[in-house]
Amino acid sequence: MEKKSEINGHAVPGSASTDLMVEQQQQHLHPRGGLGGRLAGFLRRNLLVILTVSGVLVGVGLGMVVRSLGLTRAQMTYFAFPGEMLLRMLKMIILPLVVCSLVSGAASLDTRSLGKLGGVAVAYFLVTTLIASGIGVALAFIIRPGVGAGALNTNALGLESVSANKETADSFLDLARNLFPANLVAAAFRSYATDYKMVAMGNNTNGTTLYQKVPFGTETDGMNILGLVLFAMVFGVALRKLGEEGEELIRFFNAFNEATMVLVSWIMWYIPFGIMFLVGSKIVEMEDVVLLVTSLGKYIFASILGHIIHGGIVLPLIYFGFTRKNPFSFLSGLITPFTTAFATCSSSATLPSMIKCVEENNGVDKRISRFILPIGATVNMDGAAIFQCIAAVFIAQLNNAELNAGQIFTILVTATASSVGAAGIPAGGIITIAIILEAIGLPTNDLSLMLAVDWIVDRTTTVVNVEGDALGAGILHHINQQEMRKLHLQEEELEEVRVEAMANVEAEEETSPLVTRQSKILEATPEAIESVL
Template sequence: MALKTCLKANILLILTVISAVMGVTIGLLFRQLHLSPDTILLISLPGDIVMRMLNMLILPLIVASMITGIANMDSNSSGKMGLFTMAYYISTTVIAICIGFALVFIIKPGLRDTPTSSGTQSEEFHAPSAVDMILDLIKNLFPDNIVSAAIQSSHTVYVKEEFVKKESPDEYVLQNVTNSTFLVESDGRNTTEERNPIWTPKTVTRPGFNVLGMLVYCAVFGAVLGKLGDKGRVVFKFFEELNEITMGIVHLVMWITPIGVLSLIAGKILSVSDLAGMVHHIGMFLATCMAGLFVQTIVVIPLIYLILTRKNPFMVTLGIVQALLTALGTNSSAATLPVTIDCCEKNLKIDRTISRFVLPIGATVNMDGAAIVLVVTPVYIAQISGVHLSVLDVMALGVAGTLTSIGTAGIPNAAIVTIMVFLANMGLPTNEIYIIFAMDWFLGRMRTITNVNGDCMGAAILQHFFHQDGSNGSAYENSPLPQDEREMEEV
């Protein structure tokens, strides 16, 4: 009877585990059939649908959870929780950077691997600098339009321009030739006159949810709403009900996530052209990254939790297995966020005020897995290229890795773009990155598991400090907004 009750209570988790195993098995077996690209797309379709449904819920979930979570807290509690949260995330990121450096210099994967380039560096590409990325991060924190922040974010790109000779020998005009060639009429013939090209930085918008900007706006909105007291009660109730509706939809979507996990894993394995060859070429690189992710996930984060709370950290891991498996399938911290919140509140009994304050921030800021790969990859490329990195280069890479990992989007393959920027700014060849990109479908999933695990541990730590006894109670009870529900019924 007890076994039956246990199975019934964990049926969704069991189905997700089975689907993950089946996804790997089906992917490896069906590779022998050499399926067509169209067939692989059909296999991946259910997973893509689940990803779309989870992504659809991110905006209303972040808006409603952040506003209600911060409005529920008094200013003293919100300030302490905010400082603790950022201190935790920054500390774990710095530790992850140090682990990455230690492993890559001890193992030296670039001196053991002999990868073959699968592409060449494009002469028509100029990577933004680390300063550009930091400035983009700051700009996205303060969007000029909150509506556009829900659908796009700003980025810096470099456009190639050249001085084109006109009729006069001394007359030149600067024109954009990034994607075109300018022909100038001379003596009745078309000729191309070129001088030294320059790369001009331009700010462009790209499709995608500006999570940082939305978090800042919702945090300020919730703080002001909390100070309004009774005046803001109606607005607060609206967002609270929106939050409940969104979580209700999340519960429905979670029942189809096992199908999505199976589809996504099988589709990705089938889409890799030469799985064994890729693993052979960059085997030591993968081993170094996996060792760093393992140490961060199994040793460092649990040890921090154990020291701060004196509790068994692996009980937290058992409670979030569903979220970790969803992260394995989706390869996105943001897409996993609805499931992460549900696991923390339902299984770990974390106060909703804490979970809906900490986890949305963690899905954007806490990128421990990305931080490890961000420092291992440039050093690995330098090793296989025979480039010596000085102490100053390593220190600069560590600082840049810490800052940019915070702004790395919680979406698939976001770290690859940042890595290319690092390589370009350090004068390292970027042609080898294409081999790493071919295996990033696997590394990305491991990074996401590390990130989600760190988010949940952080929420559990805050639960221990802010709700370990009845003095703090529920943040909802301490809020100046909630009153007797009968008053609302009378109104």
């Protein structure tokens, strides 16, 4: 009989790790050494969380101290090296984690439940991103961060200009092209992007050469996670359809997945040290932060307030509405991935620790978490949608452009749709703002203002992004459990009906005079049987 445990309100199958956790929880409830034993138990259970949060705090202090030393650019690079190593480790694990977890997740769920869970996931991602976009636009019109800041420009702050000349239509076509990569191996490190060249189309009547802007395809550095996610899902479903022939390959991906999670558990112990230097190096590299915050303070405030409202109120309410469980007890098990998200500014880099913590601390079914979290890290960008909408309205106010209802609707739809294709990397959302600005006909030359403070806003953005993914996994786990419970009850009812039917048949056999007479004949002597025959 398989043992069952309960973690954070979720029932999970018993395993070595969960049994250990339950034992630790029992020790916590019934401490053996009084206050000292209780404190030791608490520290042992939450050691990684404490170390990770301490890493951020120590990093801030260390950054302040080193900043006053006036390091050269080369010395700053050396100082940031341990943090860079953490990012490299986390990025190294993304490809095998995404591909293997999605293949094994899609193969372990039957096609009907896969379709239902996929539908619920898509609806959840779409609705939460639309709500996030709405919050962003509303806050931008209430706080009005760009009003009165018309004198603010990139030259005043000494910023480099950001060029973004991509057409909106081409941006969405690139999204569709990246869904179906022409080369899977190349998709592991390159994405498709449209560029333009001017082609001479002849002369006009004055003899002036006429040029036309013609789009052509190029490859840009950066993993095409969207294409890999779609391929892995479809490949997992195909393996399931093969039946016995596909079993060996499914076992291979399952084993690969488990081995990757072991690597993740090792990397997680390096996270506190790496985070300390990541945060410290960001503080050392900061330009004149006082000038930036005073100039763009209202924009930063509006963005962070939007993230607090969405992440602290809207998403927990949605989770509670579906599950009737305390969302904050669920989120309390995810402090390590949230801290990683805050330090790295990358949804993709946070994915390994998120999968591990959601499964071990919150007891979410492996099939659910490994299927939905890689998809969420790619397509669910609630935090990005908020700051992109605020940035678009901010730039409109900066240029004294009055936005009509049609343009506001365009901002909402474009932010929701284009956040799907936003790269889960630091500053990945800036290019998406360019798409929104192009869609509503605003200049993109003020984008460098966003880039100047992106390192501040991007931290809360990434935390909200990964929180949305985690709560989505929790909701799907709850729905899946309810479905399984219903099936179990139906099976029990069928079993009861079968038992009753069997009992009725037996009763009829016992009372039937014909059967009684036949049984009496069978009990008689062979001579009697012969005479009857």
